[in-house]
Amino acid sequence: MKEVKVLLKDDEIPRQWYNVQADLPTPMPPPLHPGTGQPLAPEDMARIFPMNLIEQEMSLERWIDIPEEVLEKLLLWRPSPLSRAYNFERILDSPVKIYYKNEGLSPAGSHKPNTAVAQAYYNKIFGIKRISTETGAGQWGSALSMACNMFGIECRVFMVRVSYDQKPYRRLMMQTWGADCFPSPSEITETGRRILADNPDSPGSLGIAISEAIEDIMDKEDCRYALGSVLNHVVLHQTIIGLEAHRQMEKIGVYPDVVIGCAGGGSNFAGLALPFVRDKIHGREVSVVAAEPTSCPTLTRGPYAYDFGDLAMTTPLLAMYTLGHDYVPAPIHAGGLRYHGMAPIVSHLVKERLVEPRAYNQLETFDAGVKWARAEGFIPAPETNHAIAAVVEEARRAKEEGREKTILFNWSGHGLVDLASYDAYLSGKLVNYSLPDEDIKRAKETVSRFPKP
């Protein structure tokens, strides 16, 4: 009988996160204070994040211990299995071996709880009583709701109103886990009230929701904000995925030729990829591919520049590939990939040519996702379908080249709460979006007024 899954026992779970900054050939440009243009000091972020997470954000230590209390919660679903996709291999009819980390088995259905649990813990021991955050489609908001509840912290989620109304399931997850979920713009912040006064029917936006979440905790001693991707500490917490995968592949004596993840803010991609990027920095041959949507082609077409992480320009300036902080991506179903920027760590690795970005259009990603669901059973999230589209492309190349190849990818989440997107695809209502050159030109103009990395 063929072995389908490689498991790690509870006591084989990684005890440390991996910080790639310790191994980078060239250092990353630091985040800048938007007022002074100077590198950010820890104190500059102290009203937004607890100091223990800020220290982690800035740390250059290679290995950072995972607290026992965090491990205890992660063990509810981790280590996640490394599975071999025999059935998908069969339909691709290509000389590839395909392995995937199944991050869809977490209670919230994606990789997001890996960092949510860690962030809730660090906030808790710093004495924080309430965390506020924003969420688009709801993956991050639901993960943080669960994690806050586990550590007895209040959680407020500002959810973009159009998603709040159209996607009730993720809101209901948050409420089941005891969080307060507000449609944004809301009546409970100054920002929200101002926008509603102008336009009572405002559908909201991620930018507005971020502003509301930050306003909600600002100047409150025991409240802080939390972010679900992009930042270094978030990426750090996700490396548990790649560290497990590394160990699992070692167990079966296999090493990947290609490592693939989808990239929106960059955390699930980096979470799987970084331990392999480390090998690559040390001379091992491995391709590392970040798959993004053609409608939001940050890495493949955006300029590398200092830019804000949010529309309202409240974040520090981050050195990253960006389509401009005021860019509004097309309404693709992979909501988690609709972000104008990209994690500075991932951006730096792309710039250093350690990671290769590729873009896939909406229809080919759903085509890949439906093929996957029919072969392997598990229905992928629309975001995950981008990684699967890259797997399909790798398999096609391998077949053309007649070359055996081992592929490892991050199956970042299930699509059970996103089935409406499959409905749209199967009934022929989905379309592709591409970005006019005009928009790239505009992005370059937007960032031209900021310092250069």
Next chain:
Amino acid sequence: MKEVKVLLKDDEIPRQWYNVQADLPTPMPPPLHPGTGQPLAPEDMARIFPMNLIEQEMSLERWIDIPEEVLEKLLLWRPSPLSRAYNFERILDSPVKIYYKNEGLSPAGSHKPNTAVAQAYYNKIFGIKRISTETGAGQWGSALSMACNMFGIECRVFMVRVSYDQKPYRRLMMQTWGADCFPSPSEITETGRRILADNPDSPGSLGIAISEAIEDIMDKEDCRYALGSVLNHVVLHQTIIGLEAHRQMEKIGVYPDVVIGCAGGGSNFAGLALPFVRDKIHGREVSVVAAEPTSCPTLTRGPYAYDFGDLAMTTPLLAMYTLGHDYVPAPIHAGGLRYHGMAPIVSHLVKERLVEPRAYNQLETFDAGVKWARAEGFIPAPETNHAIAAVVEEARRAKEEGREKTILFNWSGHGLVDLASYDAYLSGKLVNYSLPDEDIKRAKETVSRFPKP
């Protein structure tokens, strides 16, 4: 670090199903032909099920080999972890150890695929090209859709129209897995057309859907029907849950004092319980508890009698606890527990006092389920909440008695596609239902015209 999960490796998956009939102290009353009142012959079912499954239905062999092709598919998610619910134990503050089998990790989110895969396989090797079935809320229909697709069989699901309209997610799962899902009553059967002619707005019922599914395959050489619970072969396929759990508990040197499952048709309950019932038959001390809704109290209040499995009286007469084949249960959210009868195997064990039934009302089950979700992360299906309510009761008793106790229960499925029910509960809109004695009296009258078991 405390071990949370006990895992089995792929090569430790059970290779045989367990048939409790080989160990029963007294034999089960056979199913009867409704026309003749005589025990059913295999040929009587040959137009409905493939002969290899009929043989399994009637087999008295203790161990039945699981075909390699079935194991290969089950390995996509099985063996499922046996987890210790430390966090839930903590909030119950009782001297109990709680272990659960997480059947929510399957692609369809419940235990249903365990038998769907087996049934699709046996149909396939019997030369069947299309399977038709009915589904209420959609758990069974989605599981069978996935399984049929894996073996290249067409699948038609007749879904009760009111669920089809109100619960689009499970229908979308079926369609994503390539099945044809029709709202029932439909235009594609004589039965459906007749009902629609009388009442174009008919909301449908499980009884109508069963009749449509059976009509759809009747007299077609290469089409058959499939059922997701109740029957012996379905229960048999589910015993893989309990066989795994048995092995997992052995690994850690623990044996349960109480084994619990929720019971609608009876298959997830029996799937976990039967290997422990076997121990009990052979003298080991263990309580086995079946948890059902007070609104559909088949085991706790129904008469034990011969009755039909469906409203339309198309099935054989089965010896079981029943509320009468024409009973329409209250609209509780645990759709999978809204069945008038109970698996003959489970009914027989209750009659023999090897299994103890208990009933829980809707509010206490959701109270237990929300507590669980907040402690352990995973959001349970409304059906599963009945098992959790029984766990809560056992823990309370143990505390009162000051007695340490080990509980094992079947976490039969997740509630991510049933979140509307949590919304209703959290916003105070859920109510309890109880059954008037009148209805029990009526049930006894209904079955009084059939032979006695």
